[in-house]
Each structure stands twice: as C-alpha cells, then as structure tokens.
Amino acid sequence: MIYRSRAPLRIGLAGGGTDVSPYSDEFGGAILNATISHYAHASIQPIEENGIIIQTLDRKEEQRFEWNNNLPIDGKLDLLKGVYNRIQKDYGLPMTNFCLSTFVDAPAGSGLGTSSTLVVAIIGAFAEMLKLPLGEYDIAHYAYDIERKDLQLAGGKQDQYAATFGGVNFMEFYSDDKVIVNPLRIKQEYLNELENNLVLYFTSTSRESATIIKEQQKNVLEKNEKSIEAMHLLKDQARMMKEALLKGRLHEVGEILDYGFQQKRNMAKNISNDAIETLYEAVKKAGATGGKISGAGGGGFMIFYCPGNTRYKVIETLNTFGGEVKPYRFTKEGLRTWTAQ
Template structure:
C-alpha cells in the first residue's frame, strides 16, 4: 500500500505579513490568498524492514535511519523528520519502517508557501496512513506548531491554512492562535478574469525568508512606528481586495496591489532590491497596473496585474530579465489524501 497526499501552493494577494506574531497577536491580522495548481506532494510506503527512509525527490536528497521514535533534526530534510517526530510523539505510530517521499512543484524560497505546504502534505500522508480524526483546522494548526515550535522556523500562519483549506480565502488572525478562515464566493467570471490578468513570474532567484521575517518581528517588538503603520495599511489592503473581488471591481486590483507593495517595502529591509525594482518598473511601463513580491520578499515569485490584453506585452518584457513565466489556474480544493494498493 502507498498512502499519498497533495496540498496546493498559494498566491498571497493582500495583507502579507500581518499573519506573523507578535503583530497578529497584538493588533489582529488579515490576509487574502488563493491556491493555485502547483502542489506539494507526499507519499508513505511501509517497508518490511526497520528502516526509515526520507527523501525529497525534487532536490535529490535522501536520509536513511534505523527505526527510532524520533529522528535527528540536523539541517537535512528537517521538515520531513519534524512531522514524523511530532506524529510519533502524539500517536505512537508507525512502529515499523517506511519510506517517506516528497516533491514540490516550485523551488524552496520561492514565496508561494512551499515549506508550510509541504508540511501540510506530509501530515496529510500520515493522516491517511493512520486514519487520524483530524479536521482542517486541526491539521493547519498542527502544521504551524511543527514549523514554528518544534523546528523553530520563522514565519506566519497563512500558508498552513491556505494549503489545508484551498480556494480563495479571507483569513483573520488573532492572539492565542485563533484563526478564522472565510471562504469567498467569487463569481466564476470574476475569477477567470483575475486568472487571465494576473501574471506569475519567477525571478530565477530564491531567498531565505527567515531573515526578513525576524526583522519584521523585531520592528513590532520595538514598536517601530513606520513598520507597524505599514502593517496596519496592509491589513486594510486585504479588506480592499476582498471587496473588489466580491463586487467584481477588477479594474481596482492593480492599484490595490501597487498600494500594498508600497507598504510592504516599509516593513523591513531587503523586502525589495535593485533587481526587483527594475522588474517592477519595467512591468508597469509595459501595461501592468500593479504587482507585488510573493511571500516575505527578497526574491522568488512576483505577480503583476495586467488588465485588458496587456499581459502579452508585460510577459514579453519580463522575459528579457531571464526569469520564467509560470502558468497556473486557481484551485478550489485544499489538502487531498488517498491510498493505492
């Protein structure tokens, strides 16, 4: 038997960064995101030997261990081992050897929530294997605990919930780990137009988001007025984006993205850089009305809103920077699990 799962990556459309503690704990955060047809995949295959094999097929990395109740967290495939350690600590299973394999459709550090989505996918495979009675909120919160508490990785909360729930969601974040996921009922023609006009561009660079997020956290702890005010504005941006999408005011999307990108630059250093600014300026000159860096910033994917038929001129311009246009569609479904014999 093989126990499989997949979870979708997401595009953050508005409010990015307000899901990070301590800002979300003190002021409340709001995010609007949408999952896309790029996924993190995980599978578990029980073995007849007392060996645990963890492997990231996309990165060609593999670790082998004698069966143990906990695997060492040493910088090698820690996301995979961290999920196993938590599952075994909570449920005491599995007690035999197995092979855990993963694959992600986008590179790590790309800004589409790859790490958190991978944790959700791995959890899904264990839920399928062990038939665990966990709901969507349970899985998302457990994924958050594994990353932020067990593995001490810096970051926010939106990615785990986006990957688990799927679809277009307006999310609210409060103290005591309270999260409310509000699925948005957007008319199909609005969503089709959004997908047609929103260009996803990989800058051909990845980045370590932890450094940017740690500075953001430091600025909130130090009551940095400029940074906190910008985050308040990003929270408002999420509300603006929700209203524009629900009411079909798609002509406002670019300006809302542009407003958010201006605020995002004020949260921490290194969110943008000279290359990103050159790309952003060129895309706007070619017809985009706004855009943003996906994720914490510093590199990875960017998105641009291109109304009318301007996407083609914008794509032609973006191709001159040596990156890659990534085709995608929006998806309705979140974490999916199944078993094959």
C-alpha cells in the same frame, strides 16, 4: 499500500506579513490569498529493508535511519523529520519499515508557501496512514505548531491554512493562535478574469524568508512606527481586495496591489531590492497596473496584474529579465489524501 497526499501552494493577494506574530497577536492580522495548481506531494510506502527512509525527490536528498521514535533535527530534511517526530510523539506509529517521499512543484524559498504546504502534505499522508480524525483547522494548526514551536522556524500562519482549506480565502489572525478562515464566494466570471490578468513570474532567485521575517518581528517588538503603520495599511489592503473581488471591480486590483507594494517596502529591509524595483517599473511601463512580491520578499515569485490584453506585452518584457513566467490555475480544493493499492 501507498498513502498519498497533495496540498496546493498559494499566492498572496493582499495583507502579506500581518499574519506574523507579534503583530497579529497585538493588532490582529488579515490576509487574502488563493491556492493555485502547483502542489506539495507526500507519499508513505512500506519497504522490505529494516528502518525508515526519508527523501525529497525534487531536491534529491535522502537519509536512512534504524527504527527510532525521534529522528535528529540537524538541518537536513528537518521538515520531514519534524512531522515524523511529532506524529510519533502524539499518536505513535506502528513499527513498520517505510519510505517517506516528498516532491514540491516550486523551489524552496520562492514565496509560494512551499515549506508550510509541504508540512501540511506530510501530515496528510500520516493522517491517511493512521486514519487520524483531524479536521481542516486541526491539520493547519498542527502544521503551524510543528514549524513554529517544534522546529523554531520563523514565519506566519497563512500558508498552513491556505494549503489545508484551498480556494480563495480572507483570513483573520488574532492572539493565542486564533485563526478564522472565510472562504469567498467570488463569481466564476470574476475569477476567470483575475486568472487571465494575473501573471505569475519566477525571478529565478530564492531567498531565506526567515531573515526578513525576524526583522519584521523585531520592528514590532521595538515599536518601529514606520513598520507597524505599513502593516496596518496592508491589513486595510486585504479588506480592499476582498471588496473588489466580491463586487467584480477587477479594474481596481492592479492599483490595490501597487498600494500594497509601496507599503510592504516599509516593513523590513531587503523586502525589495534594485533588481526587483527595475523589473517592477519595466512591467508597469509595459501595461501592468500593479504587482506584488510573493511571500516575505527579497526574490522568488512575483505577480503582476495586466488588464485588457496587456499580459502579452508584460510577458515579453519579463522574458528579457531572465526569469520564467509560470502557467497556473486557481484551485478550489485544499489538502487531499488517498490510499493506493
């Protein structure tokens, strides 16, 4: 038997950063995101040799252990080991030899929620193996708990819920880790146009999101008015984007993205930089009406809204910057698990 899972990565469309504590605890956060046809994959396969093998096939990293209830958290493959340790602690695993393998369709630190989506996928594979009765909210919160509490990794809450639920969602975040996921019933013709007009671009750089997020958290704790006001306005942006998509006012999407781009700069240093600013201005001259840095900022993926047929001129312009335009489709499904014979 092979126990498999797949969870979709996401692009954030509005409200990014307002899902991070302590802002979401004190003021409440709101985010609008959509899952896309890039995935984190996980497989658990029995092996003949004694012990446990964990490996990331995309990053070509592997570790081997004798059977143990607690694997060392030492900076190597910690996401995989963190999930294993928590599953072992809460549910107990049968003493069978196996290999846990993962693969992610985008680089770590690229702003599509790769780390959290990978944690969701690994939980899904173990849930399939052990037949755990976990619902969508259970899995998403479990992933959040493992990352933020067990592994002490800085970050928000949106990625785990996007990966688990899938689709286009308006999410609300409150104190005590309360999250409400509101799936949006957007007409297919509006989604088709949004998909056509949104260009996904990888800058070919990755970044350490935790550094940016920690500064954002520090700004809230220290009552930095400029940073907190920017987060308030980004929360408003999420509501603006929700209304525009539901009512088919797609001509407003670029301007709403641009509004968010201006505000996000004020949340923390290094969210933008000279290279990003130069690129952003160039694609706006080519016809894009707005864009967004995906994730915490500083690099990774960006999206640009290109109305009419401007996407082709925008893509030509992007190709001169050394990154890569990535094809994608919006997806409706979240985490999926299955057993292969």
